Amino acid sequence: AQSVTQPDIHITVSEGASLELRCNYSYGATPYLFWYVQSPGQGLQLLLKYFSGDTLVQGIKGFEAEFKRSQSSFNLRKPSVHWSDAAEYFCAVGVFGTGTASKLTFGTGTRLQVTL
Amino acid sequence: DAEITQSPRHKITETGRQVTLACHQTWNHNNMFWYRQDLGHGLRLIHYSYGVQDTNKGEVSDGYSVSRSNTEDLPLTLESAASSQTSVYFCASSDLAGGHEQYFGPGTRLTVT
Numbered sequence: 001a002q003s004v005t006q007p008d009i010h011i012t013v014s015e016g017a018s019l020e021l022r023c024n025y026s027y028g029a030t031p032y033l034f035w036y037v038q039s040p041g042q043g044l045q046l047l048l049k050y051f052s053g054d055t056l057v058q059g060i061k062g063f064e065a066e067f068k069r070s071q072s073s074f075n076l077r078k079p080s081v082h083w084s085d086a087a088e089y090f091c092a093v094g095v096f097g098t099g100t101a102s103k104l105t106f107g108t109g110t111r112l113q114v115t116l
Numbered sequence: 117d118a119e120i121t122q123s124p125r126h127k128i129t130e131t132g133r134q135v136t137l138a139c140h141q142t143w144n145h146n147n148m149f150w151y152r153q154d155l156g157h158g159l160r161l162i163h164y165s166y167g168v169q170d171t172n173k174g175e176v177s178d179g180y181s182v183s184r185s186n187t188e189d190l191p192l193t194l195e196s197a198a199s200s201q202t203s204v205y206f207c208a209s210s211d212l213a214g215g216h217e218q219y220f221g222p223g224t225r226l227t228v229t
Contacts, residue, residue: 034217041223042223043206043221044159045220090158094216102147103161103174104149106159107158108157
């Protein structure tokens with residue numbers, strides 16, 4: 001069965017500093033990988049996704065992630081964090097069934113705090 | 117604009133009562149999912165559906181049921197609510213055309229006393 005590990009439960013960075021959130025996955029085949037963001041009291045919003053092709057993926061809000069097959073990782077990065085980036089971030093791996101559907105397995109999340 | 121809505125947003129119920137949480141999407145997506153979110157566990161899949169009349173169990177399906185009579189709705193029923201089912205519940209939908217991106221509702225906070 002597939003699994004996702006986000007080793008950092010909580011990270012604090014200063015506004016303007018760079019950010020890297022770690023994600024490691026376990027899946028027997030080529031994974032479909034996602035990063036979602038959840039603001040307090042809200043649902044989840046997709047930041048970016050990797051299906052195939054270029055291993056460096058650009059997303060919304062200035063985020064990017066790099067797929068490294070050899071390390072089974074899909075780390076999320078941002079060169080300069082803004083106070084509005086404070087939220088919880090979830091990595092997920094997609095498992096595709098027959099036909100068109102995909103189930104997602106989520107990591108436990110990383111809470112990002114941004115200090116001014 | 118297309119959206120996915122959940123109701124109620126907050127619910128308090130007593131142990132043993134039947135509770136139904138509504139999920140409605142106007143994306144016209146075939147696939148719908150129910151998750152629960154608990155501290156330290158992230159999101160865990162309860163049930164999912166690939167289309168009308170199709171339902172499947174997820175990893176934490178005990179005590180929950182769903183039915184899919186149309187494309188837009190996937191209600192989640194707790195047959196006999198237990199304190200362990202106190203959680204935040206999220207509904208999501210997706211389809212192939214959207215690259216399997218799941219669109220999430222705002223969530224329902226359920227407290228079982």
